[in-house]
Amino acid sequence: MDQLYKELKNFGKVKLKESLAKHTTFKIGGPAKYFVIVEDVAKLSELLKYLDAQGIPYVVIGGGSNMLVSDDGFDGVIIRIKGGGVKVKSDVIEAGAGCTTVQVAQESIKAGLTGFEWGVGVPGTIGGAVRGNAGAMGGDMNKVIEKVEVYQDGEVVEYSNEESSFKYRDSIFKHNGGIILRVWLKLEKGENRDLQKQAITNIQYRNQTQPHGHASSGCTFKNVEIREDSNFKIKIPQDFLEKGIISAGWLIDQCNIKGYTAGNAQVSEKHGNFIVNLGGATANDVLSIIDHVKGEVYNTFGINLQEEIQII
């Protein structure tokens, strides 16, 4: 066995040539040369420090629910962050970055705290949710995060909510390479029965609107923010104008390309912004759909869609 394999074993469970299709909700992706599962927050920052010092390329993943991994896989170390524990202290929830968003939301409901009920339907980890400022049902991480502990350039530092620069599906960590280690959510006291009800309503709504039965990575494209200088080729419906954002799914619907297929990937017939894996799809199948959808939306509306999913 090589030296790196032996070193990695100090930080967690290591696998060689692990198929990344097994670790993404798309069920797509070639092998990782090294795949290490890290469950301890302190060990995670030590591992990151070690890899940085050695100049070894790595990518951190959580639930793999917002990514498309190349069919060639990754020629370095994939670090799968898992767990890290959830603690509730009064109206603050502390969670390791590898805890699932669902688990954190469920703990918040159990503790009679409100503000994060929408998290019960979002796949992946709370670390991944912070990085992409995940959101649903009118909520997002920006509205609940108090502070975040981050590994950056060999150090562990804290970012306040403000310093995290949350924007629509964006945060500073998408741009500065910060790896989220631990998060603190500040919520409010609520009525337990109402919270459970709200969580069930959220899940029912998702079940009605999102495709089931096929692997996917959720919404492929970001919704389109309307700026003062936006100049669209079409008349935008009033409700989008009022919200200041146009649904990417609506734009795709208008192009009549639901059901468009490339290889074994397809624009979902139920939700235009979902690409589904019909079984055995490759990353190239998905990329070719992404190209097609972007082209159709641009030709029809003059709008450049941007990917919400991370391409690795």
Ligand SMILES: Cc1cc2nc3c(=O)[nH]c(=O)nc-3n(C[C@H](O)[C@H](O)[C@H](O)COP(=O)(O)OP(=O)(O)OC[C@H]3O[C@@H](n4cnc5c(N)ncnc54)[C@H](O)[C@@H]3O)c2cc1C
């Ligand atoms: C069926 C379905 C429904 C979805 N619904 C929603 C929804 O309603 N709202 C929504 O916002 N999203 C939704 N998503 C997308 C996805 O669930 C979220 O973006 C989620 O927060 C991603 O978390 P993850 O742990 O899976 O991230 P991953 O996919 O593992 O990683 C995404 C990116 O974040 C990076 N990353 C992961 N963990 C960390 C960390 N700790 N520190 C730094 N970088 C990190 C990765 O390198 C990668 O670039 C949905 C996805 C699916 C499949």
